[in-house]
Amino acid sequence: MSATIYDTPEHELLRDQVARFLAREVEPHAAAWEETGMVPRDVLRRMGQAGLMGIAFEGEYGGADADALTNLVFAEALSQSTFAGFIITVLVHTDMAGPHLHHAGTPAQKAKYLLRVTAGELITAVGISEPGAGSDVAGMRTTARRDGDDWVINGTKMFITNGVHGDLYFVAAKTGTARHDMSMFIVEKGTPGFTVGRALKKTGWLSSDTAELVFDNVRIPADNLLGEEGKGFYSVMKNFQTERVALGAMAIGHCTQALKLTLDYVRQRQAFGAPLWDQQTIRQRLSMLDAKVRAARQFMYHCAWSVTQGHDIVQEVSMLKALTGELVNEVVQTCQQFHGGMGFIRETAIERLWRDARVLAIGGGATEVMLEEVAKRY
Template sequence: MNTTIYDNPDHELLRDQVARFLEREVEPHAAAWEEAGMVPRDVLRRMGQAGLLGLMFEGEHGGGDADALTNLVFAEALSQSTFAGFIITVLVHTDMAGPHLHHAGNAAQKAKYLKKVTAGEMITAVGITEPGAGSDVAGIRTTARKDGNEWVLNGTKMFITNGVHADLYFVAAKTGSARHDMTMFIVEKGTPGFSVGRALHKTGWLSSDTAELVFDNVRIPEESLLGEQGKGFYSVMKNFQTERIALAAMAVGHCTQALKLTLDHVRQRQAFGATLWDKQTIRQRLSMLDAKTRAARQFMYHCAWSVTQGKDIVQEVSMLKALTGELVNEVVQTCQQFHGGMGFIRETAIERLWRDARVLAIGGGATEVMLEEVAKRY
């Protein structure tokens, strides 16, 4: 199932490299990270040293100059882990926060930060969501006003992945009265007035840190403005395409792993004188779920290929996000059901996948919002 019509030999090498990293550095230790509520920084630095934290970024800053297809191969390979807290910690850094600097940063900002980002020496987060504004990005209330040669930020961000332990934050704030008048800013950890309000305790993604961020008269220099003043909304919308393809890769990876775990289980589990695999309804339901997963995977690769062709695919990526967010919940819940009581035990991978899958129909654009994005483009 690994190959697609869009693949080349370098993609297979990347898949193998990521698989080896997961086997050596992640799987033996990630259960402890779930208990700790964070991924150790030295693991992320080793990923950076291996060249895995900036594939799409410029080579002059330590990146790989990779295209969207190669970046998807990485995200999908990473998502073969059953520890989604680790996966999202990395993907926020590489596909959701870091690209704001890659796409909108000027030469001085990239020279200052990007090499450290690709090396895993500075971990990134993106501050957009607020207590009263999630998928409705234009509804944010955090403000930034100009005061001499400084900007002053005030407001609160919510549900920020990597929020507790990041070093570098890309923050959206209103800089005018118009609904879409929004600007992105670079804020470093330790800036006076900027604090973590609280760490949030989640149902899943336990090894990723999630936080409320508070900006109380945070003063930053004018060179911290990221991109064009007043154009931040469009920057966020552009980056959503990369983010949503990465989240689709997580969903497809969860589906693939859940099906593998469940096929192994039902072939061994005895019930009423035969294995579960001998029950026609179980064989057929798993077959259909595998068919849906394979179809979604091909659509995902088509979307990434379309990005490399410079096509406008907001509608298709919105479809993909809605489709995979719902599919992963269908697949994982069915697979958990076929595990019986063991599927409800914390130590099992299928229970972890079940908890972690739920948010994929919510985060990065809830299913209902994605379907509206699809519908208004007909």
């Protein structure tokens, strides 16, 4: 990965640490995880022991108090793996679910859970999407009603990463009649009435587990309310900014690896008596794609830097999510095309990247929704 104007020596050390972890713990084994449909828990615990399962969290709870730029460096470094199921398993924990506890948890909630979250002992998931409400968060139907000293949750969540093998779930539910009146709750695995409806079979991200979650009169203590009652919608919207930057990093990582694999391949692959690289159209298309990726990467880092400056960048992050979600599909599909028949063989990294890239234009906010978020802020 080339340097950016925002880099520090600490960023380079973090990139090196993540690269070593990937080379030692992930790349030699992750093909087997694709078959089993999950990342082994001992690998995630070793990530926690290495200090890589919550660097943005407070130091007193095992984090490193990392700012948005450093957190982006981590997400992009992690995304140099070609196994996106592993990447998303971690990023959901560190950037999409865990931050709800980090931002809104009470001291008692953090003391109970957060040290074990950063240690990789408790794997987290966030329950927002539903069968009829994905990008339209306010359209959810899951409800939570107060009953004495408890809350009782009823409803169904869909497309929940880490849903099958997670331990700690941060669940959004309607707590009033107004469209945006919802709250967040902490639900532990094993709570009576809380079940995995089914594990979902996906086209890509095969080594991550994805589930439908069912809440049937799930009774939890009132202390499991996460943040303010009725303010959950705004917590979700705030956390989407972190999530979308992380997904942008994942997309840029896929682009970087696809271009690297393809440049190596076309220089070696002979066709009509010469390497494919000698074909002008191939050289030029790869060059243009690389230019687009480098430009998007610099924009991504600018977004993270803007967060560190306290700027409101909902519009820019929405642009980033839309841009990178579409770009990764353009890059990976073109690179797959240049691999010819080998690009369609399941054992190849480029074929895996092609399958895994598709969801990046959908998950975390579909491109069309992101562009509407951009347009209404002009």
